Amino acid sequence: MKDSRFNRIYIVGFMGVGKTTLARKLGEHLGKSVIDLDHFIEERKFKTVPQLFTEHGEDGFRIIEQQMLKELSDFDDVIVSTGGGAPCFFDNMEVMNAAGVTVFIDLPPEIIAQRLLKSKTERPLIKGKTETELQDFIAERLNERRPFYGKSEIVVKPTNQTPEEVMHMILEHLKD
Numbered sequence: 001m002k003d004s005r006f007n008r009i010y011i012v013g014f015m016g017v018g019k020t021t022l023a024r025k026l027g028e029h030l031g032k033s034v035i036d037l038d039h040f041i042e043e044r045k046f047k048t049v050p051q052l053f054t055e056h057g058e059d060g061f062r063i064i065e066q067q068m069l070k071e072l073s074d075f076d077d078v079i080v081s082t083g084g085g086a087p088c089f090f091d092n093m094e095v096m097n098a099a100g101v102t103v104f105i106d107l108p109p110e111i112i113a114q115r116l117l118k119s120k121t122e123r124p125l126i127k128g129k130t131e132t133e134l135q136d137f138i139a140e141r142l143n144e145r146r147p148f149y150g151k152s153e154i155v156v157k158p159t160n161q162t163p164e165e166v167m168h169m170i171l172e173h174l175k176d
């Protein structure tokens with residue numbers, strides 16, 4: 001590990017790319033705590049993410065998300081798995097890049113669509129979408145979000161690797 005910025009590693013990328021699983025694997029491997037930003041928000045607000053979207057709208061959720069992300073910049077020795085939209089609002093990418101190392105998991109949209117269709121997690125932004133609507137939504141949002149994700153220090157582009165293999169791809173970059 002090259003320097004103290006490894007104190008905090010942020011995993012970013014679209015919904016469904018496996019950020020939480022990768023954060024857990026990296027945490028185990030590197031002996032760091034793992035924090036899922038959405039879970040952190042839910043514990044702090046005593047509400048689920050879908051409830052927060054319903055009560056405050058997406059704009060309100062983004063404000064809470066930004067506050068919680070800033071709080072995490074004071075945590076030590078953590079791997080943070082961020083929500084798919086977190087990097088794309090306010091100066092959140094700059095906050096993460098200043099506090100640690102950002103890792104973008106860049107999966108092709110077709111694989112994201114397959115994974116999201118199978119996922120059991122309730123996600124307000126895609127709830128009730130048909131397969132075609134979901135594919136269109138992913139293509140459009142990924143296009144908008146790519147410039148933000150692209151500010152990450154490390155980019156990994158898995159295709160059909162296992163989470164374990166993707167973790168090793170990330171570890172290779174961390175050695176550079």
Ligand code: S3P
Pocket residue numbers: 013014015016038049082083084085086123124125
């Ligand atoms: C969102 C992604 C979700 C969650 C919220 C909004 C997004 O997190 O933060 O539903 O805007 O992409 P995951 O990426 O963990 O699903």
